Amino acid sequence: MILHPGILALLAGSVITFAMLLYAAGTGIQILRGWDFTSSSERQLLLERKTFLVSTIVNYTFGFQILSLLLFLYTADRLHPQFVGAMCATGSLNANPAGWNVLFLKIILGFASAFWITGNILDQRAEDFPLVRPKYTALLFLTPLVGLDLYFQLRYFTGLHPEVITSCCGSLFSERGFTIASGLAALPPRPMMRLFYGTLLADLGVALLCLKSSSGTSRILLALFSVVTFFVAIASIVSFVSIYIYELPSHHCPFDILQQGYDFVGYPIYLTLFGGVFFGILPGLFHPMKKIATLQGLIEGTEQKWILLSILLICSFVVLCSRPVVFGAFTLQGYR
Amino acid sequence: MRRLKILEYALSSLLRRKYKNLSLVIVYALTISILASILFLTHALKQEAEAVFSDAPNLIVQKLFAGRHDLISTDDIHLIRKIPGVGDVHPRYWGYYFDALSQSNYTFMGIREGLPGLKLVEGQMPAEEGECTIGRGVARAQFTGLGDQLVLIDSRNKSVKFRIVGIFDAASNLLSNDLVLMTRKGIQKFFDFPSNRATDIVVEVYNPEEISTVAAKIRKMLPGTRPIAKDEIFRTYDSVFNWRSGMMLTLFSAALFAFSILAWDKATGISGAEKNEIGILKAVGWDTADILELKFWEGIVISFTALLGGLTAAFVHVFFFNAPLLTPVLKGWSVLFPTFRLTPYIDLYQVFVIALLTVAPYIACTVIPSWKAAVTDPEMVMRS
Numbered sequence: 001m002i003l004h005p006g007i008l009a010l011l012a013g014s015v016i017t018f019a020m021l022l023y024a025a026g027t028g029i030q031i032l033r034g035w036d037f038t039s040s041s042e043r044q045l046l047l048e049r050k051t052f053l054v055s056t057i058v059n060y061t062f063g064f065q066i067l068s069l070l071l072f073l074y075t076a077d078r079l080h081p082q083f084v085g086a087m088c089a090t091g092s093l094n095a096n097p098a099g100w101n102v103l104f105l106k107i108i109l110g111f112a113s114a115f116w117i118t119g120n121i122l123d124q125r126a127e128d129f130p131l132v133r134p135k136y137t138a139l140l141f142l143t144p145l146v147g148l149d150l151y152f153q154l155r156y157f158t159g160l161h162p163e164v165i166t167s168c169c170g171s172l173f174s175e176r177g178f179t180i181a182s183g184l185a186a187l188p189p190r191p192m193m194r195l196f197y198g199t200l201l202a203d204l205g206v207a208l209l210c211l212k213s214s215s216g217t218s219r220i221l222l223a224l225f226s227v228v229t230f231f232v233a234i235a236s237i238v239s240f241v242s243i244y245i246y247e248l249p250s251h252h253c254p255f256d257i258l259q260q261g262y263d264f265v266g267y268p269i270y271l272t273l274f275g276g277v278f279f280g281i282l283p284g285l286f287h288p289m290k291k292i293a294t295l296q297g298l299i300e301g302t303e304q305k306w307i308l309l310s311i312l313l314i315c316s317f318v319v320l321c322s323r324p325v326v327f328g329a330f331t332l333q334g335y336r
Numbered sequence: 337m338r339r340l341k342i343l344e345y346a347l348s349s350l351l352r353r354k355y356k357n358l359s360l361v362i363v364y365a366l367t368i369s370i371l372a373s374i375l376f377l378t379h380a381l382k383q384e385a386e387a388v389f390s391d392a393p394n395l396i397v398q399k400l401f402a403g404r405h406d407l408i409s410t411d412d413i414h415l416i417r418k419i420p421g422v423g424d425v426h427p428r429y430w431g432y433y434f435d436a437l438s439q440s441n442y443t444f445m446g447i448r449e450g451l452p453g454l455k456l457v458e459g460q461m462p463a464e465e466g467e468c469t470i471g472r473g474v475a476r477a478q479f480t481g482l483g484d485q486l487v488l489i490d491s492r493n494k495s496v497k498f499r500i501v502g503i504f505d506a507a508s509n510l511l512s513n514d515l516v517l518m519t520r521k522g523i524q525k526f527f528d529f530p531s532n533r534a535t536d537i538v539v540e541v542y543n544p545e546e547i548s549t550v551a552a553k554i555r556k557m558l559p560g561t562r563p564i565a566k567d568e569i570f571r572t573y574d575s576v577f578n579w580r581s582g583m584m585l586t587l588f589s590a591a592l593f594a595f596s597i598l599a600w601d602k603a604t605g606i607s608g609a610e611k612n613e614i615g616i617l618k619a620v621g622w623d624t625a626d627i628l629e630l631k632f633w634e635g636i637v638i639s640f641t642a643l644l645g646g647l648t649a650a651f652v653h654v655f656f657f658n659a660p661l662l663t664p665v666l667k668g669w670s671v672l673f674p675t676f677r678l679t680p681y682i683d684l685y686q687v688f689v690i691a692l693l694t695v696a697p698y699i700a701c702t703v704i705p706s707w708k709a710a711v712t713d714p715e716m717v718m719r720s
Contacts, residue, residue: 002578002579002582003578003579003581003582003583003586004582005375005581005582005585005686005689005693006689007582008582008585008586008693009689009693012589012692012693012696012697013692015691016696016700017696019700020700020703049624049711052565052624052625052628052707052710053704053707056628056632056703056706056707057703060699060703064696065693068692069690071689071692073684078685080573081570081571081574082571082575086701125627130705216468229374237554327347
């Protein structure tokens with residue numbers, strides 16, 4: 001294991017948050033079992049008070065989860081000089097395959113945490129805590145995921161041996177290979193560009209439609225388009241955005257853009273994409289909850305903001321990705 | 337707007353209990369400053385090492401005898417030169433010298449031509465056998481200067497005089513501080529090097545991607561040697577400094593634990609006046625979520641103040657006073673390390689790591705006590 005300060009912070013933070021979440025989940029089970037909003041017994045009063053404790057704890061821990069995704073990526077990137085042949089986070093993650101599990105789990109947890117926190121904010125604003133049951137049921141599913149995240153982090157960091165020769169991004173994201181990453185890299189840039197801009201335009205169109213109409217179908221459509229946008233955008237970053245940023249037709253790595261040499265441009269790119277997709281999914285996700293009388297007004301009041309934020313973030317994402325394509329000195333003439 | 341008002345209230349309520357909160361902030365800031373000093377110092381040392389090695393040769397070939405470093409035959413140079421892709425190959429002559437007078441170690445090196453990266457402040461490079469150019473530290477230890485004589489005891493226990501023709505300064509004082517440069521002939525005679533033997537061999541490789549291939553070829557051709565690539569030196573330094581700072585952080589996590597207990601204790605030991613205050617707030621219409629938000633802002637203000645204070649203290653400790661509390665552990669084995677000023681630099685990543693390492697335990701310790709305070713029943717408080 002490498003005793004790196006970033007690793008210590010990640011592990012210490014994860015242990016603390018998992019312990020806190022276990023406590024919160026335990027309390028959550030009590031709440032799920034005994035919750036009866038109509039009752040005015042002492043037990044119900046105590047449970048209502050405990051919901052505040054649980055939501056505070058979960059807010060903190062999920063806030064940490066979102067930060068830890070960034071810290072994990074940056075730490076993996078920082079560790080790469082330790083491994084022979086590694087040039088960015090890809091090399092560090094390849095040094096021990098458990099790292100990829102951590103990355104994917106952290107992305108899933110980041111999204112799930114953000115959804116939970118949003119639901120919690122809505123629930124606490126409503127007078128009768130209508131989302132208590134779905135919230136705590138979700139918590140019971142999320143807690144093991146956080147535990148799994150801690151387990152994979154421990155396995156990843158304890159299994160890192162600096163002398164291991166790992167393959168660098170050049171060989172993983174090369175176009176001749178049978179892995180998913182190679183498949184993404186081999187996607188031809190021109191058709192991929194059409195797909196990328198087409199999908200994003202469609203997504204923005206649906207978002208604008210959602211601003212005008214209040215129909216449920218448009219919101220669910222927006223959520224679906226946001227999910228599609230997410231995957232198309234990731235595939236496009238690997239397929240063509242990266243090569244425009246690196247100005248090298250064979251370099252497809254999605255992690256190198258996080259490095260200082262490229263002005264850390266990867267962070268705003270990923271943050272705007274994740275944010276835009278998140279806010280795009282929210283209206284569709286919470287649409288079924290408009291049936292609850294106390295939530296209807298609240299959701300309708302905030303969903304306009306979500307849609308606007310989604311439009312703003314996705315537009316920023318498009319601008320960030322298109323800047324090197326439009327203004328960069330690099331062109332793909334002669335390549336496919 | 338509502339949030340700002342709550343923040344304003346949090347600030348005023350913290351000010352009302354200034355001594356209690358100040359003591360907490362001071363201990364918190366001290367804990368942070370210890371951890372931050374460790375990170376700042378290791379990072380600065382790593383930067384220094386990198387600056388020093390940036391001009392180091394790409395590949396060095398050492399001879400090993402019985403697992404120890406031995407003098408290498410200069411005949412090997414011809415063999416290495418034949419490898420395709422290899423440029424200049426030349427022997428290096430260097431060694432250590434313990435000066436009993438000033439009780440310090442010097443590094444001696446024989447030169448062909450000027451070393452890159454070393455700025456000469458005064459004078460010139462040694463051109464003749466009896467001349468030398470010395471680092472600032474050596475000049476200080478020997479109370480000598482340009483044009484003076486440097487008297488040394490050679491391997492035959494005879495005193496040898498060298499005329500000081502130059503004094504060094506460098507981008508980093510670390511490299512040249514204890515350095516004594518002389519001509520190749522001078523050092524060969526001083527240490528009594530056997531003919532056709534050198535300390536090691538420096539190999540220039542045109543294409544940096546080929547260094548490992550060249551190294552493998554050298555190992556195959558000359559089995560008794562150890563080729564060391566610059567990257568390997570970098571990697572080793574990186575891992576050693578990471579290990580050292582990680583080790584120190586782990587040791588000092590005890591301080592973090594102690595602080596967490598203090599924070600827990602302070603947060604639990606809520607005074608009657610405070611309870612009254614919360615009771616009144618609830619009676620005038622604040623609900624539990626508001627009080628929790630108030631407590632959250634109080635925590636943020638305390639953490640942020642302590643973080644700023646701690647980081648500033650660590651910055652001053654490391655970059656203005658050269659970290660007197662930590663250097664013996666982190667710098668390395670040498671007791672006679674040259675004094676040098678570290679280049680002030682703050683890495684945002686480290687600030688982030690420090691914030692996570694210290695704020696997370698604080699929040700974990702105060703969340704339950706804050707909730708207990710927030711759910712206080714107004715009626716009960718008023719009655720008591």
